[in-house]
Amino acid sequence: MSDILTTCPYCGVGCGIRANLTSQAADITGDSAHPANFGRLCVKGSALGQTLSAEGRLLHPQVNGDDCDWPAAISAVAEGLQQTIAGHGPGAVAMYLSGQLLTEDYYVANKLMKGFIGSAHVDTNSRLCMASTVAGHKRAFGADVVPGCYDDIEQARLFVLVGANMAWNHPVLFQRIQAVLQAKPEAKLVVIDPRRSASCEAAQLHLKLRPGSDVLLFNGLLSFLAQQGKLDQCFINLHTEGFAQALASAQQQAATVAQVASGCDLPADQILQFYRCFANEPLSLTLFSQGVNQAVDGTDKVNAIINCHLATGRIGKPGCGPFSLTGQPNAMGGREVGGLANQLAAHIDYTDKAQQALVGEFWQAPKLVSQPGYKAVELFDAIERGEIKAVWIMATNPLVSMPQADKVKAALAKCPLVIVSDIYQHTDTLDIANIKLPALGWSEKDGTVTNSERRISRQRALSPPPGQAKADWQIICEVARAMGFTHGFSFSSAAEVFAEHAALSGYQNSGQRAFNISALARLSAEQYQQLTPMQWPVTDTRPQGTARLFADGQFFTANGKAQFIALRQRLLSPAAVATPLWLNSGRLRDQWHSMTRTGSVAGLMQHTPEPFVTLHPADAALYGVMQGELVQLSNAGGRLVLRADISANQRPGELFVPMHWSAQFASQARADVLFAADTDPISGQPALKLSQVALRRFTPKWQALLFTKQPLTTSQLALFNQHYLARVPLGSCQSYRLGLTDALAPRQLLQQLQLTPGVCCSDSGQGQLTGYRAAAIDNNQLQWLLLAGPALRQADQSWLNQQFSGPISAANRRQLLSGRAGQGKAADNSALICSCFNVRSLAIFQAITAGADSTAKLGKQLNCGTNCGSCLPELSALLKRQLSQTNLLQGA
Ligand SMILES: Nc1nc2c(c(=O)[nH]1)N[C@H]1C(S)=C(S)[C@@H](COP(=O)(O)OP(=O)(O)OC[C@H]3O[C@@H](n4cnc5c(=O)[nH]c(N)nc54)[C@H](O)[C@@H]3O)O[C@H]1N2
Ligand SMILES: Nc1nc2c(c(=O)[nH]1)N[C@H]1C(S)=C(S)[C@@H](COP(=O)(O)OP(=O)(O)OC[C@H]3O[C@@H](n4cnc5c(=O)[nH]c(N)nc54)[C@H](O)[C@@H]3O)O[C@H]1N2
Numbered sequence: 001m002s003d004i005l006t007t008c009p010y011c012g013v014g015c016g017i018r019a020n021l022t023s024q025a026a027d028i029t030g031d032s033a034h035p036a037n038f039g040r041l042c043v044k045g046s047a048l049g050q051t052l053s054a055e056g057r058l059l060h061p062q063v064n065g066d067d068c069d070w071p072a073a074i075s076a077v078a079e080g081l082q083q084t085i086a087g088h089g090p091g092a093v094a095m096y097l098s099g100q101l102l103t104e105d106y107y108v109a110n111k112l113m114k115g116f117i118g119s120a121h122v123d124t125n126s127r128l129c130m131a132s133t134v135a136g137h138k139r140a141f142g143a144d145v146v147p148g149c150y151d152d153i154e155q156a157r158l159f160v161l162v163g164a165n166m167a168w169n170h171p172v173l174f175q176r177i178q179a180v181l182q183a184k185p186e187a188k189l190v191v192i193d194p195r196r197s198a199s200c201e202a203a204q205l206h207l208k209l210r211p212g213s214d215v216l217l218f219n220g221l222l223s224f225l226a227q228q229g230k231l232d233q234c235f236i237n238l239h240t241e242g243f244a245q246a247l248a249s250a251q252q253q254a255a256t257v258a259q260v261a262s263g264c265d266l267p268a269d270q271i272l273q274f275y276r277c278f279a280n281e282p283l284s285l286t287l288f289s290q291g292v293n294q295a296v297d298g299t300d301k302v303n304a305i306i307n308c309h310l311a312t313g314r315i316g317k318p319g320c321g322p323f324s325l326t327g328q329p330n331a332m333g334g335r336e337v338g339g340l341a342n343q344l345a346a347h348i349d350y351t352d353k354a355q356q357a358l359v360g361e362f363w364q365a366p367k368l369v370s371q372p373g374y375k376a377v378e379l380f381d382a383i384e385r386g387e388i389k390a391v392w393i394m395a396t397n398p399l400v401s402m403p404q405a406d407k408v409k410a411a412l413a414k415c416p417l418v419i420v421s422d423i424y425q426h427t428d429t430l431d432i433a434n435i436k437l438p439a440l441g442w443s444e445k446d447g448t449v450t451n452s453e454r455r456i457s458r459q460r461a462l463s464p465p466p467g468q469a470k471a472d473w474q475i476i477c478e479v480a481r482a483m484g485f486t487h488g489f490s491f492s493s494a495a496e497v498f499a500e501h502a503a504l505s506g507y508q509n510s511g512q513r514a515f516n517i518s519a520l521a522r523l524s525a526e527q528y529q530q531l532t533p534m535q536w537p538v539t540d541t542r543p544q545g546t547a548r549l550f551a552d553g554q555f556f557t558a559n560g561k562a563q564f565i566a567l568r569q570r571l572l573s574p575a576a577v578a579t580p581l582w583l584n585s586g587r588l589r590d591q592w593h594s595m596t597r598t599g600s601v602a603g604l605m606q607h608t609p610e611p612f613v614t615l616h617p618a619d620a621a622l623y624g625v626m627q628g629e630l631v632q633l634s635n636a637g638g639r640l641v642l643r644a645d646i647s648a649n650q651r652p653g654e655l656f657v658p659m660h661w662s663a664q665f666a667s668q669a670r671a672d673v674l675f676a677a678d679t680d681p682i683s684g685q686p687a688l689k690l691s692q693v694a695l696r697r698f699t700p701k702w703q704a705l706l707f708t709k710q711p712l713t714t715s716q717l718a719l720f721n722q723h724y725l726a727r728v729p730l731g732s733c734q735s736y737r738l739g740l741t742d743a744l745a746p747r748q749l750l751q752q753l754q755l756t757p758g759v760c761c762s763d764s765g766q767g768q769l770t771g772y773r774a775a776a777i778d779n780n781q782l783q784w785l786l787l788a789g790p791a792l793r794q795a796d797q798s799w800l801n802q803q804f805s806g807p808i809s810a811a812n813r814r815q816l817l818s819g820r821a822g823q824g825k826a827a828d829n830s831a832l833i834c835s836c837f838n839v840r841s842l843a844i845f846q847a848i849t850a851g852a853d854s855t856a857k858l859g860k861q862l863n864c865g866t867n868c869g870s871c872l873p874e875l876s877a878l879l880k881r882q883l884s885q886t887n888l889l890q891g892a
């Protein structure tokens with residue numbers, strides 16, 4: 001079969017993929033012709049071939065717990081929505097969408113709700129992600145547009161990363177930055193982040209600022225630029241408005257570097273170094289993401305950055321600009337169709353009645369909405385109040401990702417009708433749905449996505465639908481037709497939906513709306529099939545390849561001028577006594593959000609198998625916590641139990657937790673139960689980077705490793721609600737790391753789990769809490785194994801995994817309860833650094849000690865870092881650490 005070109009389903013870099021499908025596996029490589037990645041893929045993209053199994057997929061629709069066929073499911077959804085509307089009006093119906101939907105899915109969902117059902121309560125997980133950037137762009141430029149493009153990276157010489165850990169979250173773009181740093185000695189990378197992230201490994205300067213103090217830092221930069229005569233007065237005069245007020249406001253709090261130093265809690269010389277770098281380098285690109293957006297003043301942070309670019313005229317020109325990094329593969333596409341509650345459609349919001357009427361006319365909409373709907377946090381609040389009585393959630397997992405996650409869970413649990421479309425059988429959100437709809441996932445679905453640089457690429461199907469799964473756009477259209485809306489939803493292909501979306505973007509658009517892809521409205525099915533990646537705008541009058549916007553200094557505001565925004569730093573109140581620690585959250589290199597896809601790949605799970613909290617050594621000492629111990633974090637929202645990871649990467653008094661763990665993977669690790677629903681008043685985006693918590697040690701009476709052939713069921717897992725449990729799929733079995741209080745002793749535990757000892761059951765330790773070991777073999781096949789006590793530390797997980805993969809030999813049976821093959825070499829359970837070649841930190845330490853003093857040499861010896869390169873920043877960090885220790889020892 002010939003290769004199929006498609007796009008990665010993960011981050012907003014939007015890498016092109018070449019897929020070659022054989023009968024069982026897919027050979028996934030980077031598409032060398034795709035302008036986002038030119039053939040590269042990161043560790044997640046490289047592992048996509050391992051995510052294509054039908055195991056765990058949702059294969060049939062279900063209504064109230066029973067499998068059914070599509071006609072029954074569609075009429076259940078349609079009737080449920082119609083009854084809700086009949087009884088309580090259209091405002092009682094809501095949709096919660098996602099940047100992981102394709103543009104075509106998003107378009108029909110938005111059209112159905114805002115034009116036909118007549119409810120504006122459509123919001124999306126982009127509210128948690130891009131809303132502050134959208135609001136900041138609109139304030140400054142009059143439209144939600146990213147001015148620059150990826151080509152700017154190769155032309156830039158200064159990269160400023162603000163609240164973005166690109167090494168892990170936008171890895172392929174980060175590699176493009178690293179290539180520039182290597183090729184141009186004068187090029188510099190500055191990272192602005194309260195914690196030392198993997199991106200700092202390549203940086204010349206890391207400003208480890210007080211969380212939330214970015215506005216002050218950039219106001220200080222604006223003052224500095226003015227003071228040093230580094231403004232582009234000509235650009236300011238011709239193309240902008242509001243400079244004087246913005247500068248005056250900046251100077252009120254940040255006239256001097258000393259003021260900034262004290263507010264941001266940074267050394268003055270570091271701030272000066274950054275300011276001088278920025279002032280003297282016209283080719284400066286400021287890339288920002290969630291450390292900026294997810295804050296109570298996220299929109300202000302965005303504008304504080306944009307202000308500095310407008311003041312220096314560094315926008316619309318090659319190699320410079322403010323650059324918002326989108327998170328999800330189609331975060332940008334969702335903004336194009338108008339999926340946010342404060343947008344209507346096609347970059348038209350609710351401020352211009354004439355423009356709104358155009359949408360109604362174009363759609364021939366019977367019930368066009370006229371007011372913004374509820375934003376995500378408000379939407380779930382309205383569900384809790386009982387005002388919204390039916391909600392359809394697609395391609396997002398709010399029980400894991402929304403702030404106040406337990407409150408969201410309770411709200412959905414009492415909502416009369418919860419419809420969830422997902423691709424997997426069990427997710428935290430799907431598990432509480434009344435109606436479950438099986439959607440096609442990446443590799444099966446067909447349509448378009450738009451990446452961070454406004455580039456539209458095709459995702460193409462590689463394989464037939466599993467079970468009865470259907471494309472999201474098809475499901476929505478079938479529901480629409482069942483509700484009687486036949487004329488607007490008779491599409492027979494994704495291509496037809498795309499053509500209508502493209503036509504709407506150009507409808508009566510004589511240049512006032514930035515988003516215009518009208519030249520694509522007349523694509524034939526064949527042309528759509530062949531569509532090559534292209535950046536918008538795409539109009540007949542605008543030559544393709546006009547990659548950079550605002551080159552002419554014209555913006556989308558009424559008078560064409562960009563707006564400076566006068567800003568003040570909001571002051572952080574001191575932490576409350578009962579919850580004295582500040583909690584930050586974010587992403588890991590090898591996981592994607594709630595881990596539904598990446599968590600099934602054994603190799604990806606090994607990088608960070610357990611949920612953790614990073615804390616500074618001073619805090620560890622204060623709370624008496626040792627590396628690897630369990631700790632409890634709590635506040636009014638709930639509590640988490642996590643492994644302690646002690647590191648000076650954190651600032652004292654501040655903690656970091658990954659956002660990824662769900663109830664499917666751990667008993668008490670859904671980070672979002674601890675985040676309050678504080679939102680930015682302009683964008684409505686919640687502050688998912690800052691919460692207050694208390695910490696204390698969690699001391700289980702005994703710890704154990706449980707391996708099972710079959711995953712534990714939801715009711716089995718419920719036994720661990722008050723204990724610590726973390727699940728790690730190993731390939732042939734599941735491993736569960738357990739920390740139990742004495743309320744559940746080993747035998748009792750096995751009894752309650754209904755794990756009955758089989759043919760070969762051994763039980764040593766006689767029911768004591770430590771040293772208990774037991775296993776069951778049925779039909780020569782290992783079923784489960786429980787190891788507590790010393791065997792725990794020695795267990796060789798990869799050997800144990802093999803024992804589950806087929807019939808077990810007599811020799812291995814005898815070894816089982818020791819957890820390892822024999823007395824030979826100890827198992828290497830150290831951290832997995834290179835997921836592609838399975839290289840762990842112990843082997844890397846040994847190689848460094850034996851003389852490997854560069855990443856190149858490590859690669860030559862161990863292969864690590866030679867495939868996707870995602871682990872290179874960690875290899876550099878290990879090298880630095882180990883070499884400095886060796887030098888210290890030699891110097892001593
Ligand atoms: N591996 C991986 N990659 C992903 C994803 C994933 O799940 N896994 N998700 C994708 C998505 S949807 C998104 S939105 C992007 C997000 O990409 P990023 O924004 O890079 O991701 P985060 O790790 O959430 O947060 C970035 C950094 O913000 C810092 N930060 C916290 N508070 C502040 C502050 O007050 N000021 C500043 N300057 N920094 C602060 C955090 O310490 C963190 O290092 O990643 C995308 N890429
Ligand atoms: N504390 C904290 N919380 C955060 C963040 C943070 O940094 N810190 N980041 C926020 C951000 S930026 C984001 S983007 C969100 C992400 O959070 P979510 O959107 O909730 O996370 P995902 O796990 O990506 O959820 C996607 C769901 O869609 C399913 N799915 C995948 N493909 C398809 C498809 O084609 N169709 C359908 N119907 N379903 C599909 C997946 O199985 C999965 O269940 O989390 C937010 N929450």
Ligand code: SF4
Binds near residue numbers: 011015172
């Ligand atoms: S950087 Fe990685 S996750 Fe992002 S699109 Fe490229 S391959 Fe996918």
Ligand SMILES: [Mo]
Binds near residue numbers: 129130
């Ligand atoms: Mo995101």
